[in-house]
Amino acid sequence: MNQGEWSHPFGANALTDGVSCSRGGDTSTLPRMDDAAGRVAGNEMRIGVCILDKRGTVVATNGDVQGFLHPLQKLDTWPSILGMYSSKACARNQVSFFAQRMEDASRQRMSVEIELNRALQLGQFCLYYQIQVDRNSRPIGAEALIRWNHPTRGLIGPTQFIPVAEQSSLICAIGKLVIREACKQLKEWEGDVNFGHLVLAVNVSARQFQQRDFVESVCRIVHEYKAPASKLKFELTETTIFADIAGTAAKLLQLREIGVRFSLDDFGVGYSSLLCLHDMPIDQIKIDRSFVNNIAGNAKSEAIVRTLISLSRELGLSVVAEGVEREEQRQVLDNMGCPLQQGYLYNVPQAKKEFLQTVLRLNASRSPLPAERGSSCAAIFSSS
Template sequence: MDFLTLRPIWVVIGSILGTLLIVSACSLYFHGVVTPDYLITGLIASLIVASLATALLTQANRRTLSLLREIRKSENKYRQLFDSTGDAVMLLDESGFFDCNKATLEMFGCATQEEFCSKHPADLSPPQQANGMASLVSANQHIASAMETGSDRFEWVYRRVDDGKDFPVEILLSAMELDGRSVFQATVRDITERKQSEQQIHQLAFFDALTRLPNRRLLMDRLQQALAVSVRNGQLGAIMFLDLDHFKTLNDTKGHEIGDLLLIEVAARLLSCVRDGDTVARLGGDEFVLVLETLGSKGHEAATQAERVAEKIQAALGQPYQLKERSHHTTWSIGIVMFKGHKDSVEDLLKYADIAMYQAKTAGRDAIRFYDPETQSAIETRADMETELRLALENHQFQLYYQIQVDSSHRPLGAEVLLRWIHPERGLISPLQFIPLLEESGMIVPVGLWVLQAACAQLRTWQGSALTRDLTLAVNVSAKQFRQSDFVVRVQRALLESGAKPSHLKLELTESMVLENLENMIAKMRELKLLGLSFSLDDFGTGYSSLQYLKQLPLDQIKIDHSFVRDIAVDANDAAIVQAIIAMSDALALNVIAEGVETEEQYEFLDKHGCHAFQGFLFGKPLPLEQFEASLLEDKP
């Protein structure tokens, strides 16, 4: 301990000694013990001691004042830092809060520091935290951790004082000593925005943006969990695959906004039809998947429950929808597959449900179907065939066959071009097997173009022979092919590149395709008519036959379907229909040709009632080119 530290003590001692010296000197003088000189010397010494004491006291006071100013300055600086930090900072001990900064007051909605510090820490938290643990238990764990390691960082949920709203925070709890006692400093940061961003990212990753339903990613996870639950409890579950019938038509005619409104309403109705533990997900477009768990341990009972839910859904979705003040009705195709345990993978189960849904569509739509393994085998065969079809065009496995068309005197008028697939291993494959696949896969467009080009090239070849120069070729055109924006250009190019006469090319269209978009159909047909070719309406009478659209279409010929021709000799109804078609064609100045003519009775009936063009086995089967041309030579008079 140095002198300066003890200086205040010396000042006091000096003052006392100076006073004692003066008193003692005066007492000795009055008792005649000392002389006046000694008295003066004593007084001077006393004054020196007192002056020294006064000087030391003054210096001590100055030093004390300087230290106090430094302390206040330091305290002000700490308080400024304490209050200016963006995070809430609070000090607490075993009794509760005893200090906080301004950010704390703003965070908790308190007016004053006294108001905040009067609150018990337990009053500023909800009973349970986000992880489900009691707030009091969780707080004690974090305090113990901070005491053991010096600090603890964790997330927490606080509750505001003014409005009682909960909000998430991140806390750094630090243990420290203050004035000889253990205290804690809590630095608290509001992470509401961060949590909202995390929630948005999670929402985008696992939920459909339009309907807020789980997306495919989350669905796959839920399915895995459902399979695991099925293993544990031994109960069956079901997967439903739902697809809206004719949704594309709604989008094309009413707009995507109406389509979106419909999907949002559908999602709400689906959720109302299932239990809380079940899953409703949207795969995309108009496809939804439902996962139903714990339907029972017996297969029949579980399937019955699943079917009841499907019927409930069908009824709910079948109710009218009010979409922007317009009423709209829908039908749904629903496929169901049952599951138990991990016998099948999640991917396979979804595929099976999809297959069942496809069965519902092929059954006429607005139907419910359970997955059938035999159907799966047939679909796999179709899938293999589709792959082979793609190779067939590249490997020149397609071939044109020609079926002759004749007049009443059996003179050749031309032929219908028919597509055949000559498989290198399976031989000739029926068109009934592969034509639908071409349509569904979209391959009908490139294959149809090849047929058109090949037919035009054959017409050009025939133009060089007297026997065939007047023959026409009828080429079937699919709806997908005709709807191509550049179809007219492709036909024109095929004619120009081949050099064929357009008047010898006839395009056959079906009733169903011309009615899809009548105005566009008429416009495109007129463009093609300007090139010089003609049109025949195929399969007439099997669809929605109307004089109204027949009058508008620039047709040249109507083809009577073989289904009416087959029984005209024995069925009065078919005979009456055929006569009506012939009479209508005459009234509209259209040529008429009958297909599927196989007997003399059919031929005679048709010829008698005004049909003078024929096609069928009676006159010739579809033949490859060489055999067809040979048959023409045989029939030459």
């Protein structure tokens, strides 16, 4: 390749003799003693080698390999690949060195992927439900959360495997499984006097949502189970929405036609929140737990939450405050007129049987409605 094709001065000077590639453009430069620099493209890789002295001066390239067989024998393309992608993950145009921990992490990730594939085939995933309640502690729905029922390690939470799944197509298969199970459950509850009103919220990853057949897949699942789509709600992050604004809006509108509703997750932490509310057919916002955590006694957090609740009311949106763990938080949110809440104060995520028992218990012990107690509290917004 020509020197002008290199994006790094070091590569242009040191590897003009030894690097060639027919396509692609990923470059890794490693200026240390006995290090190799490589360029990866698709399934092809050719390594250019340079030997440096302690000052970083090139003393030999791979045109002089006969005198440097020992370092060449140690050369492996995999460390070069790992170093390159480590550099790209941090930022472009920088130097990264291979470390053993990179390979260890990579092998661990591959091991988890293999197990996740097996778990999908064997049906080891299940849904847990974290209840959402209104201001009178009446259950109005739940967030459906995936759990991995591992045969030897027991129940595994999503933080331990979802990050790995999101780096591969596995997140799409897992996400489709969650939607399928949610629709199946909604159909089972339909018409039930105790559970028929419940709305299930499902988290949708960016990678899953960006699939070309996402809308078609959801419509097919809803039709298959004859599920009440108006009780199905997808939680999307701002990152997901702004990956493709026009495409996202089109998908949301298509799904709204069959009744699906949408919640903007972790609201308040993104830089484009107001644009989301202005341009996207969103039905609900979830106030991020970072604001809720400090709401009791923190004037800034209190002002932000109060403003978000007021803004949502003006826009006709529902609001859920997530991460409610203490009674004082509940009281502050209640005084602000926050219509819906979710958090450990009401219950941890539960298996289906325990969740339904919680719903029955809260229904039996609920506070009277505002109209029943003669209160002039703000109206409670529907989450559907």
